[in-house]
Amino acid sequence: MKYLFKLKTTILITGSLLLASNICFADGKPVTEQLVDSFTKLANGPHKGYRANHAKGVMAEGVFTPSPLASSISKAAHLQTKTSNIVVRFSNGTGIPDISDANPNANPKGIAIRFTLPDGTSTDIVSISINSFLASTPEEFLELLNAAAESGPQVAKPTPIDTFLGTHPAAVKFLSKRPSYASFATMPFYGVNAFKFTNSKGLVQYGRYQITPIAGLQTIGEEEAMRAQPNYLMDEIVSRLNKSEVKYRLALQMADEGDATNDSTVVWPDSRRVVELGVLTLKTSVPNSKQEEQKVMFNPLSIPEGINTSDDPILLARPISYAISYSRRLTN
């Protein structure tokens, strides 16, 4: 029961976001709901009990140890001195529950991390294995998903997705940088959306999360990926955790003056300062992962005092779509 979704908090967050953000309605439904519909259509769903996106996953647990620099960035409780318990869910992209881990469409992979805070509440980080997003706004993302749903081998060229990609270079770039990795333990993850961090002295800075495996990055080639078993990543992380811990460095890439904090298609230069926030240590897999992952909803805007949203419209839309997917997978 420890992963149970805090329904009241999320309704509050969702309600305030609906008021705060300019969510566009079309066909009588908000874009955030149409996005969930489109993910479901692309996955030939609904698939009972599964997420509309990142449907296939596996869970692990461990601890987060903040670095000495973390408290200079934010007064958030988990970034002070004490270690926090964490639960993590690794996932494949798409809403297809049995997609092969090696399928290029199962990229980006995801990592969702829930930190338990000293007062018993929690905060989440939800990141992907690519350092950018493929659309700047929910409306543009919906256009992309709908174009993909209307395309296919039988559709005359140029297909709707060919036409979309012809005018959206950020999406082309995203789709072209999807390497396969040897393990979830050798894969990087990126927060992509900017957040606003405030420290105890009132200093405000923007940053994007970076999660880097301490084992180092290890990709596999196309041929090896084609030979890989459909569950090679999900199985490997469980057997690796049976033998040893898996560690990642959690860091923040800091924005410089003028860096876009409202557009996750724009990658900030590598020259930006990166501050280490601490180390994530996974100790065990969750034995009844399939049941536990159905109960939990991670929420990138479940954030404590000391961390705030940016005005990235993709970030603001996410919790609403996630709550719609969550309520459907609980009831459908």
Ligand code: HEM
């Ligand atoms: C408007 C843009 C987006 C939409 C509409 C969207 C939609 C969704 C939906 C419907 C789910 C399933 C939620 C659930 O049932 O619990 C999901 C999960 C997920 N999304 Fe997104 N997403 C968006 C952007 C992003 C971005 C920018 C990232 C990462 C930077 C991301 C990473 C993930 C991950 C890792 C999961 C799996 C979480 C878990 O393990 O429970 N998404 N997304």
